[in-house]
Amino acid sequence: MTVLSIEDLRLELPGASRPVLAGVDLEVRPGQTVALVGESGSGKSLTSRSVLGLLPPGARARGAVRVAGEDVLTMTPARLRELRSRQVSMVFQDPRAAINPMLRIGAFLTESLRANLGESKTGARGRAVEMLAAVGLTDRALRQYPHQLSGGMLQRVMIAAALLADPALLLADEPTTALDVSTQTEIVALLADLRERFGTGLLFVTHDLGLAAAIADHVYVMYAGRIVEHGTAETVFAAPRHPYTIALLEATPSLAQPDGRLRAIPGRPPDLRTELTGCAFVPRCTRATGECHTTVPVGQVACHHAGGTDA
Amino acid sequence: MRLYRTCLVFAGALVLVALAAPLLAPHDPNGVDLGAAVSGPSAVHLLGADASGRDTLSRLLIGSRTALLGPIAVVVFSTVAGAAVGVAAGWRGGWLDTVLSRGSELLLAFPALLVAMLLVALYGPGLLTPVIALSLAYLPYVSRLARGLTVSEKQRPYLDSYRVQGFSGLAICVRHLVPNIAPTVLAQSTVNFGYALLDLAALSYLGLGLPPLTPDWGAMINDGQDAMMQGHFLPAVIPCVAIVLTVVAFNVVGGAWADRISRRAA
Amino acid sequence: MLEVNGLVKRYGGMLAVDDVSFTLPAAGSLGIVGESGSGKTTTARIIVDLERADSGRITVDGAPRPRRDRLRRARQIQMVFQDPYLSLDPRVPVGAALRETLRLHVPGAEPAARVAELLDQVGLGPDQAARLPRQLSGGQRQRVAIARALAVRPSVIVLDEAVAGLDVSVQAQILNLLADLRAELGVAYLFITHDLGVVRAITDQVVVMHHGRIVERGDTARVLAAPGHPYTRLLLDSVPRPGWDPAGVAAARRALPPTHPEGSDASHSDRT
Numbered sequence: 001m002t003v004l005s006i007e008d009l010r011l012e013l014p015g016a017s018r019p020v021l022a023g024v025d026l027e028v029r030p031g032q033t034v035a036l037v038g039e040s041g042s043g044k045s046l047t048s049r050s051v052l053g054l055l056p057p058g059a060r061a062r063g064a065v066r067v068a069g070e071d072v073l074t075m076t077p078a079r080l081r082e083l084r085s086r087q088v089s090m091v092f093q094d095p096r097a098a099i100n101p102m103l104r105i106g107a108f109l110t111e112s113l114r115a116n117l118g119e120s121k122t123g124a125r126g127r128a129v130e131m132l133a134a135v136g137l138t139d140r141a142l143r144q145y146p147h148q149l150s151g152g153m154l155q156r157v158m159i160a161a162a163l164l165a166d167p168a169l170l171l172a173d174e175p176t177t178a179l180d181v182s183t184q185t186e187i188v189a190l191l192a193d194l195r196e197r198f199g200t201g202l203l204f205v206t207h208d209l210g211l212a213a214a215i216a217d218h219v220y221v222m223y224a225g226r227i228v229e230h231g232t233a234e235t236v237f238a239a240p241r242h243p244y245t246i247a248l249l250e251a252t253p254s255l256a257q258p259d260g261r262l263r264a265i266p267g268r269p270p271d272l273r274t275e276l277t278g279c280a281f282v283p284r285c286t287r288a289t290g291e292c293h294t295t296v297p298v299g300q301v302a303c304h305h306a307g308g309t310d311a
Numbered sequence: 312m313r314l315y316r317t318c319l320v321f322a323g324a325l326v327l328v329a330l331a332a333p334l335l336a337p338h339d340p341n342g343v344d345l346g347a348a349v350s351g352p353s354a355v356h357l358l359g360a361d362a363s364g365r366d367t368l369s370r371l372l373i374g375s376r377t378a379l380l381g382p383i384a385v386v387v388f389s390t391v392a393g394a395a396v397g398v399a400a401g402w403r404g405g406w407l408d409t410v411l412s413r414g415s416e417l418l419l420a421f422p423a424l425l426v427a428m429l430l431v432a433l434y435g436p437g438l439l440t441p442v443i444a445l446s447l448a449y450l451p452y453v454s455r456l457a458r459g460l461t462v463s464e465k466q467r468p469y470l471d472s473y474r475v476q477g478f479s480g481l482a483i484c485v486r487h488l489v490p491n492i493a494p495t496v497l498a499q500s501t502v503n504f505g506y507a508l509l510d511l512a513a514l515s516y517l518g519l520g521l522p523p524l525t526p527d528w529g530a531m532i533n534d535g536q537d538a539m540m541q542g543h544f545l546p547a548v549i550p551c552v553a554i555v556l557t558v559v560a561f562n563v564v565g566g567a568w569a570d571r572i573s574r575r576a577a
Numbered sequence: 578m579l580e581v582n583g584l585v586k587r588y589g590g591m592l593a594v595d596d597v598s599f600t601l602p603a604a605g606s607l608g609i610v611g612e613s614g615s616g617k618t619t620t621a622r623i624i625v626d627l628e629r630a631d632s633g634r635i636t637v638d639g640a641p642r643p644r645r646d647r648l649r650r651a652r653q654i655q656m657v658f659q660d661p662y663l664s665l666d667p668r669v670p671v672g673a674a675l676r677e678t679l680r681l682h683v684p685g686a687e688p689a690a691r692v693a694e695l696l697d698q699v700g701l702g703p704d705q706a707a708r709l710p711r712q713l714s715g716g717q718r719q720r721v722a723i724a725r726a727l728a729v730r731p732s733v734i735v736l737d738e739a740v741a742g743l744d745v746s747v748q749a750q751i752l753n754l755l756a757d758l759r760a761e762l763g764v765a766y767l768f769i770t771h772d773l774g775v776v777r778a779i780t781d782q783v784v785v786m787h788h789g790r791i792v793e794r795g796d797t798a799r800v801l802a803a804p805g806h807p808y809t810r811l812l813l814d815s816v817p818r819p820g821w822d823p824a825g826v827a828a829a830r831r832a833l834p835p836t837h838p839e840g841s842d843a844s845h846s847d848r849t
Contacts, residue, residue, distance in 0.1 A: 039744035039745065040715075040744055180612035180613055180771060181612065181773075181812060181815040182612060182811060182826075182827075182830050183612075184815065185814075185823045185826045185827050185830070186823070186827040186830070188817070188823040189824040189826075189827045192823065192824065207744065207745065208745075208817070209745070210816070210818060211817040213817070213818070214817035214818055214820075214821040215817065215821075215823070238819065247746070248745055248746060251746050251748070251749035252749075252774065253748070253772070253774035253775050253777060253778035253779075254774050254777070255773055255777055255801055255813070255816060257777050261756060262749040262753055262778055263749070264746065264749035264750040264753050265746035265750075266750075268716060268744075268746070268747060269744075284746075467663055468658045468659075468660065468663045469663060469664050469666045469667075471627055471656075472656065472658060472664040472665070473666075474627060475625045475626075475651065475654075475656045476651055476655075476681070476725070476729065477647045477648045477651030477652075477681060477682065477729070478647075478681060479647065487668075490668055491666070491668060
């Protein structure tokens with residue numbers, strides 16, 4: 001059983017010369033943390049938003065995005081609303097941008113419970129207090145406004161809000177990027193703890209390969225609309241096989257870095273105006289051969305010249 | 312979108328008409344044809360004539376010049392002065408901001424028309440006095456917007472980066488801040504055009520605008536009242552319609568520009 | 578050589594910067610590490626005169642900063658901001674922005690050749706000169722911001738989280754570029770960042786700030802390998818890695834006293 005199963009998801013946007021998502025396959029099991037890693041423009045956020053049926057205007061989607069077996073792409077608007085209010089929740093990068101600054105935290109938390117799930121006023125308040133406690137806040141927060149809370153506290157509120165309806169799947173899109181490292185640590189610890197207690201599946205979208213490897217069971221690495229490599233966190237981090245994953249790890253400044261230059265990846269990711277024939281990483285790849293220019297590589301490690309035992 | 316395009320075409324056509332009015336007008340706007348007095352449309356007088364026998368179409372065409380010129384002058388004066396006041400207040404802050412902002416609020420407290428009537432009573436009719444009065448009355452609206460934009464623009468790091476580069480505050484303000492807030496201020500100012508036209512027409516309807524005999528839409532309505540008593544509505548209704556259409560057209564165009572600019576800024 | 582001595586800045590009742598002192602040698606690279614609210618950005622803004630300190634002294638090559646001479650001040654210290662998209666005028670093309678700065682500082686000289694040289698130094702082609710900031714990628718925009726800082730040939734560049742918003746693959750390019758420019762031009766960096774990996778890559782020395790105070794200082798390699806202050810240790814433990822225990826680190830953070838006295842290793846004698 002999977003809570004989320006994305007099968008060959010393709011997404012085309014008007015005005016783009018290539019699909020922004022070109023066949024994404026991904027799976028999240030109950031209670032599992034899956035990290036989706038990529039740089040800006042890789043399509044990682046589009047992938048996670050498609051799980052809620054949030055597609056950019058004019059987008060054409062093919063393939064399937066199944067939540068508990070049911071395809072989100074073919075849902076009616078009414079069913080989509082139900083999906084968003086009960087089964088799948090999302091935590092965004094910037095909590096301050098994702099919350100109405102004029103509402104007290106209490107009103108913010110109970111609003112959706114009462115409107116979408118038909119909870120009574122006292123029932124909703126009780127549930128809100130319960131979830132605030134679960135994320136380490138007291139009911140004092142109910143009477144506070146967003147501007148009275150720090151970024152880390154506000155992200156806790158967003159996580160409490162996301163878990164109110166006891167969803168089977170939580171999508172977290174760069175939930176710690178705007179936070180300090182020590183606050184990030186707390187939020188990550190909190191997410192891990194909640195996942196254990198509630199059995200929620202977690203899809204964690206991030207640009208930080210180190211963070212992904214530290215918290216996820218399974219890691220997917222995305223580049224230019226495709227999954228280029230996936231595997232357990234240990235394999236992807238300790239023994240990466242796709243040249244992009246390897247290059248990304250080498251380019252990340254680390255504490256153990258010897259003195260001297262970083263091994264930067266030359267060039268930059270292809271933009272949406274670039275048509276792609278073979279592998280998208282070719283112009284920046286040291287292993288590229290003629291085959292790479294013409295044939296799109298597929299497989300768990302989508303590379304014609306993957307390192308390791310077999311390709 | 313279709314409304315916007317229609318209005319844009321109308322406003323553009325109106326400007327051309329105003330420019331070419333002396334060539335287009337079939338009669339002398341002040342020429343009296345007593346035989347045609349209070350008559351309906353005819354082959355000679357396409358839109359009829361008023362109680363004094365003056366050709367309505369000709370007066371309308373010639374009147375479009377002051378109808379446009381007056382509000383344009385009000386918009387230009389109020390924008391330039393208002394932007395200067397608002398940017399200065401927002402940029403310097405402190406006591407200058409307090410003085411300028413309180414001053415603007417004081418102006419806001421006086422009804423525009425009342426101030427204008429007072430000034431006309433003091434200095435006599437003409438185009439200039441009402442234009443100056445209305446420019447003063449509209450200045451606070453522009454300065455308030457410009458001040459708000461300046462204060463929020465001032466927090467953007469690109470202005471800090473110019474300071475670090477060694478540019479003087481005045482140079483940064485004039486060369487970088489003003490051009491960046493100008494589109495929004497200008498778009499709002501075009502909306503003021505409609506109000507200014509309406510206010511100027513009201514003044515000249517009351518006989519406080521241009522000297523008597525000058526063809527003007529507001530004055531035409533007043534003159535048309537005599538014909539109305541005799542059962543002829545056209546001489547008063549036609550300038551009314553012209554005013555309404557012009558105000559609507561300019562407001563729609565200005566509003567659309569303001570929208571577009573704020574969307575581009577977002 | 579930049580010397581900062583006893584900098585203090587209060588906002589209301591809060592001490593944002595509390596007795597901060599350090600020295601940045603010519604062509605050196607000093608990192609200021611800390612979290613938001615540590616006072617690192619306020620310190621940087623005071624150094625480039627965007628904020629005024631309540632007390633303290635800043636000297637360049639032994640002399641206080643010229644008060645009246647804006648241009649000389651600008652030629653001493655330049656700054657590269659976190660978000661190049663916001664720190665460039667959206668209306669001004671790249672080449673024009675550089676020309677404007679050059680005309681201010683080198684009036685009379687034809688800036689074209691120098692503009693081309695600057696673009697080339699930061700790895701941009703001459704064809705980029707006509708572009709507006711929004712027509713460039715994040716990395717290219719930061720290159721423009723660096724070129725503009727270099728235009729006045731400063732002795733020190735303050736970089737405030739200058740690579741924080743960039744993708745990893747681009748970040749490494751910019752860090753390498755900065756390293757090359759320092760070797761080539763002898764410019765010194767004051768690098769403000771929260772990212773310890775970045776500090777390791779780009780600085781020789783580091784000071785760690787917490788609640789407005791410097792809690793530890795020393796050679797970057799030494800501080801990161803053998804941190805003396807519990808707060809530095811906490812920052813290091815907060816860096817995610819395989820086998821990481823976020824819950825344990827979060828507990829350690831809560832155990833840390835809110836305002837910790839300056840550690841004994843941060844003695845004034847090893848101030849560089």
